Amino acid sequence: MKKYTLNPKEALILDNQIEKQLSSYRSRKNKKHKCMYKGCNKSAVNSHTISKKISLTSISENGHLKQFKSKRDYQKQNGKSLSNDTVGLNDATTFKGFCQNHEDLFKNLDNNTTRSSLEEILLQSYRSVCFSLFNTKSTDIYFGNNNIIDNSLTVNKLKELLELDKEQIEISDNKLMELYNEINKNQFHGFDIESKLLESYKSSLEDYINSYNFNAFEIGDEYNFCEENCQIGVLYKKLNNQIPVALLNHHLLKIGEQYTLLLITVIPYVDSTEIYWIFDKNFYKHLSKRWNTITDKLINILNMLESSMMLCENWYVKPAIINDMPKERLEIIEEDIYFINERDLFADYDLSIFDNLRLIFIENEINIDSVSEMNKINKIVQRKDYNYRLNEFNNQISDIFPLKN
Numbered sequence: 001m002k003k004y005t006l007n008p009k010e011a012l013i014l015d016n017q018i019e020k021q022l023s024s025y026r027s028r029k030n031k032k033h034k035c036m037y038k039g040c041n042k043s044a045v046n047s048h049t050i051s052k053k054i055s056l057t058s059i060s061e062n063g064h065l066k067q068f069k070s071k072r073d074y075q076k077q078n079g080k081s082l083s084n085d086t087v088g089l090n091d092a093t094t095f096k097g098f099c100q101n102h103e104d105l106f107k108n109l110d111n112n113t114t115r116s117s118l119e120e121i122l123l124q125s126y127r128s129v130c131f132s133l134f135n136t137k138s139t140d141i142y143f144g145n146n147n148i149i150d151n152s153l154t155v156n157k158l159k160e161l162l163e164l165d166k167e168q169i170e171i172s173d174n175k176l177m178e179l180y181n182e183i184n185k186n187q188f189h190g191f192d193i194e195s196k197l198l199e200s201y202k203s204s205l206e207d208y209i210n211s212y213n214f215n216a217f218e219i220g221d222e223y224n225f226c227e228e229n230c231q232i233g234v235l236y237k238k239l240n241n242q243i244p245v246a247l248l249n250h251h252l253l254k255i256g257e258q259y260t261l262l263l264i265t266v267i268p269y270v271d272s273t274e275i276y277w278i279f280d281k282n283f284y285k286h287l288s289k290r291w292n293t294i295t296d297k298l299i300n301i302l303n304m305l306e307s308s309m310m311l312c313e314n315w316y317v318k319p320a321i322i323n324d325m326p327k328e329r330l331e332i333i334e335e336d337i338y339f340i341n342e343r344d345l346f347a348d349y350d351l352s353i354f355d356n357l358r359l360i361f362i363e364n365e366i367n368i369d370s371v372s373e374m375n376k377i378n379k380i381v382q383r384k385d386y387n388y389r390l391n392e393f394n395n396q397i398s399d400i401f402p403l404k405n
């Protein structure tokens, strides 16, 4: 892969402009969004994907949660660093999802911690899919569908979109297009694959929820959904412990020769936690096997969630989890989280995020490797030099976001 040919400062300015556009698109103040529900044309309000009242509040401190945020950083060669940030309850998990009428669909989810029908499980899955779609689709909408790859976007149009002016950046047209192509190929094409998959998950769930007559029945602690008439499979489990993270991640997986998307949703309550896996039913056999191994032990569930957190940043955690973490470990995590090329969703991360739960879980379980679990808390780890890692990242990123032929 070619390296950026702009100097770091120029690259950073351009990158900042792109980020600025994206965040104003996603902003809670943007009134242009329509309801995502099929056929509805009303304006979207700010929707929580995870209930503020019965879930987010249960892990908040003084109305706040913590998340990791990408920050501009001139010191870093890539111009970015990830660090932890405080976020208010009104912003956590919020997106411009649905109109006020369609928000009512989720009323039960926002009032009860117990699922009383399959419909509720599917509605939460639907809401999670829409959240991910909203966040991946914004690049698509803003910059047009693969305009760059098709070379139909002109330099002038690009400058206009990015609100670049001459005083801000001295950049030749060729350089600008070259840089933008790099960013687009890496990041936006990845988003493009993801948003197409999410689009199909969304419409499949919508069709099923609309056509099926659901009966109310108490969903137990586990539920596996895999039906002939729905393209989506859902695996659901409720734990009797609180894992203090609200998580709405999605992961692009390569299974065999095919790319597919696994969504992981975690909803914490005062004394319990719901976990959802939402995916293409074609991969049910493969993923349910993994799910069974993981959900067999609480420590394995914790490990899976920590791995997910280190690969995708759509999560909000109880502030104490970050605030009480040893400083040295937090620094390593803040650097590691950028290098997604180094880890695998189904392999354990070698540092602990939830120390207290880890200690409780390993004490209560037999047949686990408690030495390696304790090492995640106590052992001093060594990482390779930052620039070496960045170089590896740049070389490998196209494997994570496969390019078009």
Ligand SMILES: [Zn+2]
Pocket: 035, 036, 037, 040, 041, 042, 098, 099, 100, 101, 102
């Ligand atoms: Zn609507």
